[in-house]
Amino acid sequence: MAIRSETYASLGRTPRRPFVLSEWVDRGPVFSWLMMAPPILFIAAMVGYPFCYGIYLSLQDRPVAKPGTFIGLANFIKEAHDPVFWQVVANTFIYTAVATVLKMIGGLCLALAMNQHFKFKNIIRALLLLPFIVPTVLSTVAWMWILDPAFSVFNWFLIALGWPKPGPSWLGNPYLAMASIIVINTWRGLPFYGITLLAGLQTVPVELYEAATIDGASSWHRFRYVTLPLIQPIVLIVTLFSVIFTFADFQLVYVLTHGGPQNATNLFATYAFDIGMGGGQLGLGAAVALAMLPALALLIVAITIYLRKKA
């Protein structure tokens, strides 16, 4: 018995090959994990940890420089009783929705125009990126002057047309202030839309347009039935990015109005910052910041599902 089992044992054993690191690395699963590990670690450290810490903070009564006390959802309940919080919610949705639509329409027009052949096309394409490239704080300061009634080019123009002096108060009137930040955000985000959609437009095969033209399609029909369906996935991706950036916008509002007048331009990010940093209520500030998560998450999931269906 002993001899037999020894025989079987020796039969089952294959000669072991020496471990070679380069071969191990070359194995598919190993290589892919090795490639993915740095970004995963980076995201875990820079996004995952702060995110989890944010959730942890939002469940605490945590004044700055003091130990926190677990209070469950009390911060969120406190928010729900705060009229300014609901104003901030409404502001953020209006700001994001209007600015995104304007950027989408404007960006598409821009891309279609840039897709034509004309002189100095490349230089103009590069110049169009300027609002996107200039640091937000810097361009916002320029807008601060543009919207100051004493120096505003708009007011100068309106007064020349007979508007009573000193003209509209762009940042003093709550509605005009919201309109102003939407316009500035659109101005700043338009090139991102324009250039990305232009890249999409250039992937549309010319043959499709030729075939449509032969079939008697007008330019509107070519756009509606050829261009639009083909660039739709790119429009969705750009919209996804744009919604996230606009929803969490901070710099523009912080520099230009700081949420005023009377919170008419206060957004999630600026309100959360004021409560967390200005008021030293880290828990409540984190709760305000986290309140934007469900809406954003829903939107991202919806767009992702739509894209998968399309694919």
Place this chain on the structure above:
Amino acid sequence: MSRASRRDFIKIAVAGAAGAALARPALAAGKPITLLHESSFIKTFDEYMQKTLIPAYAKETGVQVTYEVTSVGSLPTRATTVAETGSGADITMNITLMPFLFADKYADVGDIAEEAGKAQGGWYDAGKEGVFVDGKWKGVPFANIGQLMNWRTDYFKEIGVTKFPDTWEELYEVGKKLKAKDHPFGFELGHGFGDNHGWLYPLLWSYGGAEVQPDGKTVSIDSSETAKAIDFARKFFKDCCLEDCLGWTDVSNNKAWMADQISCTNNAESILWFAKRDFPEIAKVTEQSMNPQGPKGRFHLLNAVSHSVYDFSPAKEEARAFLKWMTAEKQLGGWYASADSYYQPLLHGYDNHPMWDVEPRNKPYRDALGSAHLPGWPAPASRHLAESVAKYVVVDMFAKACSGTATKDVIKTAEGQLKEIYKSAA
């Protein structure tokens, strides 16, 4: 190497090490420290610390001091990082409510503050109000950055006014006439850091209003006194001010002043300082006065500046020693003077200091120290107050009324917000 030469080598090495130790007292003197400060509007102020005080201290004691300067408005953010991580600075400058937010991380510096008070004429009450937390000096008071009335003598003269009005009502009458002559007033009602609170809290107090009672718990904003202050603010805004004030931040009134757009505002001394530097013609016709009084008195806002030592600092003793040295008359007087009087000393010993003669138009800032209080007064400052200020509860109460909302409605909204904020204090 022979034995003799080896012995010589040891002798030289020992002598060298001893010499080096004697020549570098810094190593023995103490750990280097970092002083965190907000960049000053007055450049010479920061330069005086960097080029005069720090080298002098290094020469005297061998301790190296690093002067870390944050941009204007970002000191609370930086201080939060230092307090939360327990590293980054040993001493910090405080502005307004910081000692109350960070008190747990600050060392008691009562000995330094009391000694400085005794030696230099005693502290103004406002000095203690800005740093005294739960019976302890959590900082050494330094100064107030006062917010007062800045007005154009030439435009006021056009309507026969040569002395600044004594009451809010008198100021209103002047403002009405000046707006009719296209010289409106400009008082911030937006979300700035200081120029809004700078006149709105004193206005509220001068009519007898208070957001919270002295117990720091009972919300008392809903009162006839508050209503009177709001009604005044509404007509003052409508008949005297630019509409744009509703959206102003702190830079706006300075810009409007230099652009010859307004005839009166509420600001720190910096407005005259910058006018003298960049717009001398406007500086010539700029005058500064204490706030007008209301039925219940005359008040000013305390934008307290102080210095605290971090309790967790590994160089706490060195930091305390430096703060003590910095607060001694020899150093303090020079530092105050380097900024003219932008930082108004909270020690009576400086009431007649020559710094006030450099620009006599700044003297009202000194005279206002006796009636200056932190936002939220008469309640003691607290984390609840910091939240109320960060949410612009009082500012927006006035601003909404100026936009046309009824007095009772704006008070109701503010009361609701304050009750929610102060709930955990009760």
